[in-house]
Amino acid sequence: MTHILVVDDEPINHQLVSRALEPLNCRITSAEDGTSGTTLARSMKPDLIITDVVMPDISGYEVARQLRRDAQFISTPILILTAQSGLQDKLRAFEAGADDYLSKPFEPAELAARVSALLRRAELAAPAAAASPSQLARVIAVHSLRGGTGCSTLAVNIGISLSNLWGGTILLDLTMTAGQVALMLNQNLRRTWADIARFQAGEVDMDALNSVVSVHDCGLSFIAAPTFPEEGAALRGDTLAYALSLLKERHQYIVADLPHDFGDISIAALDAADIILLVGSPDMASVRAAAAALDVYKKLGYPLEKIKPVLNATFPRSSLAKEKIETALGMNFVASIPYVPDTVLEAINLGKPLVLEKTREPISALLEDFSFFLGKPEHKKSKPENPGETWERVYKRYQDKRRQA
Ligand SMILES: Nc1ncnc2c1ncn2[C@@H]1O[C@H](COP(=O)(O)OP(=O)(O)OP(=O)(O)O)[C@@H](O)[C@H]1O
Ligand SMILES: [Mg+2]
Structure with missing residues (x-):
């Protein structure tokens, strides 16, 4: 209508x-x-x-x-x-x-x-x-109502993998109270979202946004969250929505690490998202949080195809089987990430992301393959002109799997 x-x-x-x-x-x-x-x-x-x-x-x-x-x-x-x-x-x-x-x-x-x-x-x-949406960035929001389920780890590794696969990727740290992206990338904070907070929605322009974008050595662009929560609190949802619409025109992929809530910032990013990765661990509190989030997504009118639940094992054993959680949520997980304690923690503490520094680890392979799965259909259908190591690895694993099947 x-x-x-x-x-x-x-x-x-x-x-x-x-x-x-x-x-x-x-x-x-x-x-x-x-x-x-x-x-x-x-x-x-x-x-x-x-x-x-x-x-x-x-x-x-x-x-x-x-x-x-x-x-x-x-x-x-x-x-x-x-x-x-x-x-x-x-x-x-x-x-x-x-x-x-x-x-x-x-x-x-x-x-x-x-x-x-x-x-x-x-x-x-x-x-x-x-015809133009395919030229606009695919926006991937990483969200969970519960902290500590691995949202930032996922956002960082997916951001890097997409950047390595097809370029044109920007990672947005939207957790204004305790952003971790700069730390996970071992980058010093120069400018952050705090420098955008003074703008009204329509006043933000690409010059202002470019001044807060940093670039990691691997080629991934990112906008960091402020060091002090009060600096980020001033950023308004409609200003972020406007900034996202500008960034969408200039990138292939936007990966956003969201706060663990449904505040204005989260809603602006969720509205703009093409894919919501709803992250949960296999524990009761996390399953409840995921069910509550699904309920709100439905009320916000998001189509079911936009929501992709991800299971991340942040502890060694669980009494909750994956299948049971899927039944409880009424949705299947699109990825299930195993518990790999020391490797994941070391990557965070040293600021050396898994998919850059531990490419031989099975968890890195899984994260790269999952990032490929999240790619735009037009990117996935053919070999890039200059395929990088990430693309070669993903393709080799795909071929190996086909041979085994
Ligand atoms: N697959 C995993 N195996 C083992 N430990 C993990 C795994 N994923 C995440 N962790 C650990 O869980 C903790 C939280 O991870 P992360 O910071 O990525 O989550 P978050 O959802 O962003 O948390 P926050 O509430 O701080 O925003 C980290 O200490 C990390 O080492
Ligand atoms: Mg986080």
């Missing part, structure tokens, strides 16, 4: 617009001011946006301007509906990126006609736009 977002601070206008659009049989969502309008647009991705101009916080022009700067709204029709009807007002609307303009009071039939014309045009342009 076509979804329209109406941004207006006057409740009566919401009623007038809804009534005028009734014949189109659309789903209509209302936002009461400009800021909640842009936030709702980012989380709901409507097919068309109608906005008033004069609102208590930001103007409708600003709403249009901010959304147009966001890659995902480049072709979403925006109609400005306003009491001001001078030529200058109309020009400002188009300058801000609006597609159409209608003065209030409006004829209901005219609004409906303009909206359906805009929707028709957007639909005709859709095939061209639909």
